[in-house]
Amino acid sequence: MRHRSFALDLTRPLGTANGEIRRREGFVITVGSERDDSTAVGLGEATPLPGWTESYEACETALDGLDELDEGGGRDEGHSRESLTAGLDAESTPAARHGVALAVADAAARDADRSLASHVAEEAGIDADPAAAVPVNATIGDGTPSEAAAEAERAVAAGFDCLKLKVGAREVNEDVERVRAVREAVGEGVALRADANGAWDRETARRALDALAPFDLAYVEQPLPADDVDGLAALRADGRDPGVPVAADESVGRHGIEAVVDADAADAVILKPMALGGPDRALAAALRAWSAGVDPVVTTTIDAVVARTAAVHVAAAVPDVSPCGLATGSLLDEDLAPDPCPVTDGAVRVPTGPGLAGGAFDELRRP
Numbered sequence: 001m002r003h004r005s006f007a008l009d010l011t012r013p014l015g016t017a018n019g020e021i022r023r024r025e026g027f028v029i030t031v032g033s034e035r036d037d038s039t040a041v042g043l044g045e046a047t048p049l050p051g052w053t054e055s056y057e058a059c060e061t062a063l064d065g066l067d068e069l070d071e072g073g074g075r076d077e078g079h080s081r082e083s084l085t086a087g088l089d090a091e092s093t094p095a096a097r098h099g100v101a102l103a104v105a106d107a108a109a110r111d112a113d114r115s116l117a118s119h120v121a122e123e124a125g126i127d128a129d130p131a132a133a134v135p136v137n138a139t140i141g142d143g144t145p146s147e148a149a150a151e152a153e154r155a156v157a158a159g160f161d162c163l164k165l166k167v168g169a170r171e172v173n174e175d176v177e178r179v180r181a182v183r184e185a186v187g188e189g190v191a192l193r194a195d196a197n198g199a200w201d202r203e204t205a206r207r208a209l210d211a212l213a214p215f216d217l218a219y220v221e222q223p224l225p226a227d228d229v230d231g232l233a234a235l236r237a238d239g240r241d242p243g244v245p246v247a248a249d250e251s252v253g254r255h256g257i258e259a260v261v262d263a264d265a266a267d268a269v270i271l272k273p274m275a276l277g278g279p280d281r282a283l284a285a286a287l288r289a290w291s292a293g294v295d296p297v298v299t300t301t302i303d304a305v306v307a308r309t310a311a312v313h314v315a316a317a318v319p320d321v322s323p324c325g326l327a328t329g330s331l332l333d334e335d336l337a338p339d340p341c342p343v344t345d346g347a348v349r350v351p352t353g354p355g356l357a358g359g360a361f362d363e364l365r366r367p
């Protein structure tokens with residue numbers, strides 16, 4: 001196993017209630033084949049986002065430790081590909097575990113000559129064939145009402161029929177005007193989501209949801225802080241008509257899918273493979289949600305192309321998946337490789353494999 005670092009700037013900062021995301025720094029990870037050196041090299045990506053995952057430094061330390069273990073012991077002493085993943089803790093170093101688990105899964109899928117989606121679906125015990133395409137939402141950061149409306153119009157012109165607008169960075173009244181401007185700009189046929197990133201207290205959240213109800217939002221993501229799982233449950237149990245459905249994001253990362261489902265805290269859950277510790281863990285969480293009647297939505301943490309493509313495969317493995325937050329490649333100013341699944345008509349085509357995307361990342365697989 002090897003890793004090397006990368007840094008990518010966003011085209012412009014993505015404004016959220018929790019500050020701006022300007023730059024993404026992470027690691028590309030490769031693992032060798034178990035059969036011989038000429039076949040599959042698995043590729044992974046660990047792109048930590050503090051607040052959501054471990055720090056860059058903690059991620060690097062975890063990966064360094066694993067590299068040493070791999071070199072010191074070698075496969076003869078039982079350091080199989082799978083045991084690499086087992087050496088990382090998903091709770092304390094989710095991004096590092098994501099990167100390694102992805103590289104291991106990619107190598108296994110390539111060895112079996114099938115797509116990553118097929119591989120992770122089978123490992124998760126899913127019978128249905130993975131989807132050939134995944135619907136996606138456009139992601140619109142904080143900005144004035146006219147900026148938001150202009151971005152929304154551009155997204156709809158580009159084929160999106162589901163938009164997610166960041167809210168909670170300004171006063172509720174201003175966010176209501178932003179959502180109104182977007183709804184007026186795009187008309188009724190487009191699904192709108194809002195993401196408050198935990199910005200509101202209970203009273204403000206109630207006021208915001210009541211004021212946003214006329215605009216027919218598909219859901220508001222994380223209207224309350226991550227720790228207020230009971231508050232989320234109370235917000236959605238209120239029984240208002242029209243009500244605004246609630247999605248949990250940060251709460252899933254902080255307390256786990258089980259706690260969110262058990263508390264009846266959400267209509268939908270946002271699942272970020274990078275924050276949950278790997279494609280396998282994100283897919284398991286999606287199945288847990290799905291079986292409880294909670295709608296799973298897979299998103300990136302504004303990752304580079306390797307992790308973004310992996311998240312597309314995870315989403316493809318979820319039966320009848322709702323639009324996912326995977327159209328984040330355009331937010332980056334540059335990338336590690338050309339995108340093997342660009343967005344057309346509001347959806348991304350799932351690469352057929354083998355592994356992540358056939359030969360699309362061959363440059364990155366070189367030592």
Ligand SMILES: O=C(O)CCC(=O)c1ccccc1C(=O)O
Nearest residue numbers: 138139164249299300301302325
């Ligand atoms: O869901 C999307 O559209 C894109 C992903 C996204 O919004 C996001 C990206 C990085 C960190 C947090 C979040 C979030 O959903 O809160």
Ligand SMILES: [Mg+2]
Nearest residue numbers: 195221249270
């Ligand atoms: Mg969110």
